[in-house]
Amino acid sequence: MKGNETMLDFRTSKFVLRISRDSYQLLRRHLQEKQNNQIWNIVQEHLYIDIFDGMPRSKQQIDAMVGSLAGEAKREANKSKVFFGLLKEPEIEVPLDDEDEEGENEEGKPKKKKPKKDSIGSKSKKQDPNAPPQNRIPLPELKDSDKLDKIMNMKETTKRVRLGPDCLPSICFYTFLNAYQGLTAVDVTDDSSLIAGGFADSTVRVWSVTPKKLRSVKQASDLSLIDKESDDVLERIMDEKTASELKILYGHSGPVYGASFSPDRNYLLSSSEDGTVRLWSLQTFTCLVGYKGHNYPVWDTQFSPYGYYFVSGGHDRVARLWATDHYQPLRIFAGHLADVNCTRFHPNSNYVATGSADRTVRLWDVLNGNCVRIFTGHKGPIHSLTFSPNGRFLATGATDGRVLLWDIGHGLMVGELKGHTDTVCSLRFSRDGEILASGSMDNTVRLWDAIKAFEDLETDDFTTATGHINLPENSQELLLGTYMTKSTPVVHLHFTRRNLVLAAGAYSPQ
């Protein structure tokens, strides 16, 4: 027992208990008047009593917040300022339409405005006080290919379906057959053209979702023969003879538990039980780098929304922030008491959320590695996390089957979605944040009304002083639909740019 880390953590750190002043005084009086100070000594030694003034909480409120292995979060843990706003999009000249994206004359062109900006309104056109400064963390510059991607993105956005309770998305399910319970990770590119699957046999397989096949670059000897001045040189460098719909990437020596495409679709990351995170090139379909740092299984990895950075979390209870051109991590996010199961970047790339087996979700600042938020309330290890597209909210899913919604700015739980009967292993907001889709091991996909769930919070009169949360029991009204699969747990969810849902899972017959 001596070497067991969890035991050591329990012995050395204190369990945090939040209690109102009146209740605390009652407790103290009761324990001290008994003339038996044993219990009082234990309380003083092993519990950290975080006292707040005000009304004591009801049982329901307390039940919502408890569950973590270390007690609740101290009040000051959630008080620092978090820049949850989005970064300003850079100005891009769209060749066909004559508009700039960035904000001098935005107000006068309502009909060309993208639907997603409507909900935020004009706040984001001026400097959003909640958005981080543009250069808070260094971000890679926009290349020409990135600008082309953005233009494509904008064009797709204009064709996007506006979702709501009366307009539900269609769900296209990709079932992995013959995986024999070996499918351990899935990722889809942002433009929904590629699917990658990580398997228990240590392979990573990449499929093309569109009819366009996967091509790798020709061998060097062939490259010397092509005409470099021709216009279609980028097509000529691709090898037609080995084009296929599936490419298999070999290299890991253990099951692959995490996969993530880069936003520019040049790279794929995979994290494995062998403790490494591998970077694969999607132009040559070979492995470029192995990042060694975790010496224990790495459960999840994700690229930053702007590329270049990526985060990984594993069994060693830390999450690490890496850059593709550094062989050692840039930041280490230490603080969890148990394995880090899930790691996600905030849309503005300045924060990283980690969900852990100690049943807490922590939000870390990329700039200095500090933990800026601790969210407790789940009653089981957390397996899925997702940020809302506007950056203000976080949804988390755990083995207790509940999806919890958190307000990042205030640091409070704002919603609880009950309905799933088994672990919620995938979560995704729609592109404009109107619908939250959740996939679970109980073989269903459920759609929840996110606008309604967050609607009373849009107004700013919010009781943050006491930090008491009042969760409405409205899971039933928020549930827009339950879609069953045939014994296929839903491992991954993805909204295409036009708001079609792609879901993935492996058929596991019982």
Place this chain on the structure above:
Amino acid sequence: MAARWTADSDESDEGWSLSEEPASSSLSPLSSDDEWLDNMESGKMAPPKNAPRDALVMAQILKDMGITEYEPRVINQMLEFAFRYVTTILDDAKIYSSHAKKPNVDADDVRLAIQCRADQSFTSPPPRDFLLDIARQKNQTPLPLIKPYAGPRLPPDRYCLTAPNYRLKSLIKKGPNQGRLVPRLSVGAVSSKPTTPTIATPQTVSVPNKVATPMSVTSQRFTVQIPPSQSTPVKPVPATTAVQNVLINPSMIGPKNILITTNMVSSQNTANEANPLKRKHEEDDDNDIM
């Protein structure tokens, strides 16, 4: 999905053995299977009574350790793990005892084998205070600035897996008058390509300007002998900056006979695909703060 690893080396001597015994079969195997299948959904299962003895013992162990809900394949997984662990230990013990020239494997060997394996595979992650400490150190350094227009952003070559880990033998048989070939190209000097290298008499004066220091097993380094007749000194720097996009490059590789040496002049004729696209390993690799 995440699963806790528990290292329990005491598990193997719980008084169970791997000896085979005929499994007692019940009279109505079908009904017990049905009931077993019915229990599938709940996650709690006792294996059917006609399961092998090992499976029953493993189920009992799981129950004793307090695990009540598990999928049926967990028993198979645990049995495989136990088998693999015990055979690894016994193999190691055999090696130790034969090293000590003992006639039999005895308990000391097994004990040593267990201890060595435990230090190697059943380690637990570092303690929390240690992690907080190194995190604090690591997080103090500011985030490095990103150089614009740097092509594919990868770590220095020695930390990548992009180096060729093979060497081709030449099939071309040269005449006896040509004992050795001296390389004309330096590894990075793309600019020297247009000048067709001529084959000169080999000089033993070598000017290795890039010496491969720690030679890893997988990657190769090239030292280049620049014959004195070549007047232009090798300037690797301006050339390599053009070599950023590894994929699209006016290819340097042709069927040349280039002698690859590793700190010595070798008399083999080896044709090789020199990779002039390789970045110099001393250029910028150790600029990272260790």
